[in-house]
Amino acid sequence: MQSFSDYCKYEKKHAEKTKEFVNKCAHENPESLQNSSLHLKKKNLKILIIEDEEGLRESIEEYFIGEGNICETASTYQSAMTKISLYRYDCILLDITLPGGNGINILNAIKENNHPDGVLIISARNSLDDKLKGLNLGADDYLVKPFHLSELKARVSAIIRRKTFNGSNLLLFKEISIDLLAKQVKVGKLPVKLTRKEYALLIYFIANKGKVISKNAIAEHLWGDGIDMANNFDFIYSHIKNIRKKLMEAGCNDYLKAAYGMGYKFDEQ
Amino acid sequence: MKLSARYNRVNLITTILVLLITGIIYYQAISLILTNLKDRELVVEENEIFEYVKLNHTLPQTFESNDQQITFTSATPGSVTRQFINTMYFERWGIDDGRKKHRRKHNGVGEYEPGRGLISSVTVGNNYYKILIIVSKVETEDLIRIIFTITGGVILLLLLVLLITNRIILNKLWRPFYSIMKELRLFSIADSKEIPKLETSIDEFNELNNAVTTMTSKAKHDYKDLKTFTENASHELLTPIAVINSKLDTLIQTGKFSEKQSKLLNDLYGGVSRLSRLNQSLLLLVKIENGLLHDQQQINLRILVEEMIVQFDEIFADKELGLTYTLDDREIYASRYLIEILLNNLISNAIRHNYQGGEIIINLTSDSLIIKNTGEDMELTDKIFTRFHKSSGSEGSGLGLTISRQICENFNFSLNYQFSSPYHVFTISLI
Numbered sequence: 080m081q082s083f084s085d086y087c088k089y090e091k092k093h094a095e096k097t098k099e100f101v102n103k104c105a106h107e108n109p110e111s112l113q114n115s116s117l118h119l120k121k122k123n124l125k126i127l128i129i130e131d132e133e134g135l136r137e138s139i140e141e142y143f144i145g146e147g148n149i150c151e152t153a154s155t156y157q158s159a160m161t162k163i164s165l166y167r168y169d170c171i172l173l174d175i176t177l178p179g180g181n182g183i184n185i186l187n188a189i190k191e192n193n194h195p196d197g198v199l200i201i202s203a204r205n206s207l208d209d210k211l212k213g214l215n216l217g218a219d220d221y222l223v224k225p226f227h228l229s230e231l232k233a234r235v236s237a238i239i240r241r242k243t244f245n246g247s248n249l250l251l252f253k254e255i256s257i258d259l260l261a262k263q264v265k266v267g268k269l270p271v272k273l274t275r276k277e278y279a280l281l282i283y284f285i286a287n288k289g290k291v292i293s294k295n296a297i298a299e300h301l302w303g304d305g306i307d308m309a310n311n312f313d314f315i316y317s318h319i320k321n322i323r324k325k326l327m328e329a330g331c332n333d334y335l336k337a338a339y340g341m342g343y344k345f346d347e348q
Numbered sequence: 349m350k351l352s353a354r355y356n357r358v359n360l361i362t363t364i365l366v367l368l369i370t371g372i373i374y375y376q377a378i379s380l381i382l383t384n385l386k387d388r389e390l391v392v393e394e395n396e397i398f399e400y401v402k403l404n405h406t407l408p409q410t411f412e413s414n415d416q417q418i419t420f421t422s423a424t425p426g427s428v429t430r431q432f433i434n435t436m437y438f439e440r441w442g443i444d445d446g447r448k449k450h451r452r453k454h455n456g457v458g459e460y461e462p463g464r465g466l467i468s469s470v471t472v473g474n475n476y477y478k479i480l481i482i483v484s485k486v487e488t489e490d491l492i493r494i495i496f497t498i499t500g501g502v503i504l505l506l507l508l509v510l511l512i513t514n515r516i517i518l519n520k521l522w523r524p525f526y527s528i529m530k531e532l533r534l535f536s537i538a539d540s541k542e543i544p545k546l547e548t549s550i551d552e553f554n555e556l557n558n559a560v561t562t563m564t565s566k567a568k569h570d571y572k573d574l575k576t577f578t579e580n581a582s583h584e585l586l587t588p589i590a591v592i593n594s595k596l597d598t599l600i601q602t603g604k605f606s607e608k609q610s611k612l613l614n615d616l617y618g619g620v621s622r623l624s625r626l627n628q629s630l631l632l633l634v635k636i637e638n639g640l641l642h643d644q645q646q647i648n649l650r651i652l653v654e655e656m657i658v659q660f661d662e663i664f665a666d667k668e669l670g671l672t673y674t675l676d677d678r679e680i681y682a683s684r685y686l687i688e689i690l691l692n693n694l695i696s697n698a699i700r701h702n703y704q705g706g707e708i709i710i711n712l713t714s715d716s717l718i719i720k721n722t723g724e725d726m727e728l729t730d731k732i733f734t735r736f737h738k739s740s741g742s743e744g745s746g747l748g749l750t751i752s753r754q755i756c757e758n759f760n761f762s763l764n765y766q767f768s769s770p771y772h773v774f775t776i777s778l779i
Contacts, residue, residue, distance in 0.1 A: 135587070135591050138597065203583055224589070224590035225586060225592075225593040227597055228594050228597040290601055291601055294614075302659060303692075314663050339605045340607065341600055341605070
């Protein structure tokens with residue numbers, strides 16, 4: 080169950096860590112902070128997908144590829160081990176149940192060698208123990224099957240933001256800038272006041288820019304999948320409406336588009 | 349009826365019956381022996397008479413002494429057959445000096461006592477006489493009585509001792525049985541506690557214990573198998589659901605869709621999300637039943653409920669539900685994960701089964717959490733807590749309340765439903 084409150088707690092914990100680090104960096108090298116956001120924008124992401132289920136692996140690959148991102152895949156324990164020993168990735172999506180071995184061992188190998196790769200565990204084991212075990216071993220996040228690709232993307236983006244410390248406190252999209260530490264949104268120089276959920280939703284959209292996000296995925300991101308409101312997602316509409324209104328009042332272009340009644344798309348065009 | 353009581357009853361009846369029979373035999377034997385003794389005495393007396401007659405050719409003087417009476421009556425020759433008889437012995441007071449003084453208080457000259465007699469005949473000269481010798485049997489009777497009283501007393505004592513020892517021994521003997529009973533009563537198929545091996549030297553109880561242990565472990569094993577199957581089946585389902593989900597997510601990126609296609613895709617999304625929720629609920633249920641979630645901690649229920657209310661804010665607003673709540677502080681020791689699910693389920697239900705513009709009331713006191721909601725004006729049955737029970741048109745998994753009740757039971761709370769018009773009331777007793 081990945082509820083919004085979980086996510087918030089998690090973000091908060093990491094935000095504090097990042098803050099410390101950023102302060103330290105800023106102290107040692109004031110220039111790095113200023114250049115960083117530019118750097119992040121240009122950087123191509125390299126992602127390793129370790130997943131034995133072909134259908135799922137392909138979907139994830141297809142969703143992540145683009146914008147110059149590079150995706151590599153491994154479908155067995157051995158090939159995964161080989162890849163992590165040879166190459167470094169921004170983020171590794173790790174399925175725990177693999178043919179030929181336990182994914183936890185791969186995580187151990189990464190951590191033992193002090194590889195800086197971010198690790199997101201994707202697992203069919205929705206057990207709290209597993210989750211804690213994974214996180215204790217140094218995984219950055221834990222996502223339980225089945226999940227929406229948009230959720231996965233958002234999580235991966237969050238991990239990469241935290242991993243590439245260089246100024247990860249600033250998230251830019253066109254004229255929108257978001258200070259992730261202060262949780263402040265600005266359009267140009269104008270601050271926009273968003274509620275907690277609107278803020279989370281905006282970040283979610285930016286992480287999945289150019290993609291159609293289904294209403295289901297939005298509802299599950301904001302309320303957790305326990306909410307069980309079935310096919311009635313009218314309550315999402317008011318959120319979307321509010322975000323759009325607030326952003327446009329601050330002079331932002333309308334990037335948020337409804338997509339065929341199925342979901343929404345946050346797009347540059 | 350207790351086995352020991354039944355046993356004691358049977359035991360007592362047979363013992364008494366056997367003792368009665370042996371008593372009678374005993375009595376008969378003693379009286380036979382004593383009568384023989386008396387008979388010999390009578391024969392001696394008879395011989396004495398014969399001797400006397402032979403010597404003196406006259407009948408001896410009759411006298412009464414030593415509790416014996418001898419009478420001679422003339423009779424037609426040959427009419428008397430020699431025989432021993434039981435008869436009465438008339439004892440005259442005073443003649444029999446002092447021996448039975450206590451009887452003197454009775455009026456009269458004497459009394460009849462049981463006696464033993466010998467009828468015989470003697471010929472003195474030409475006269476034929478019938479001899480009747482009677483001896484008192486009162487001493488014999490007294491003897492028998494004394495012997496009988498003593499044996500009776502001993503028997504009663506024996507019975508009493510037997511009864512008491514039986515009771516003590518039986519209680520002790522049956523102790524293993526009661527301990528097995530206790531274990532069986534406490535037995536729960538879901539928990540991991542085994543029926544312990546019993547320390548007893550009684551074969552029967554060892555056998556019983558073995559049978560019980562085998563039976564329970566088999567039941568547990570089968571139950572575990574079943575649960576493992578549920579768990580595995582749910583697990584195996586997760587991956588295909590994940591594939592469908594991701595393919596759908598990919599599919600909607602592929603281009604423009606007509607309204608009809610969008611509708612179909614939306615329905616697909618809905619179906620998959622229900623399937624995945626159902627699956628997760630099943631897994632969760634197995635996990636709770638297996639007691640696999642032990643992240644127990646101190647939780648302030650008030651704070652948790654408040655967080656939940658915030659979480660549901662938009663949905664309350666969307667359905668125009670009026671929410672009133674009064675929350676007191678209440679600390680509980682439980683799994684936060686499970687309590688969140690519990691609250692989530694109950695509040696979701698209160699929303700889902702409500703009507704537009706309805707009402708929800710949440711009350712948290714130190715001994716209960718009550719969630720009331722308006723809805724269909726009709727009382728629900730207790731079946732709502734059974735698996736896969738769904739009201740018509742409900743889009744839930746049908747497991748929400750089962751899970752909720754299971755969670756409550758897990759922490760020794762109780763979850764109950766009442767209907768007090770217009771509210772459906774769900775109460776969690778926190779005591």
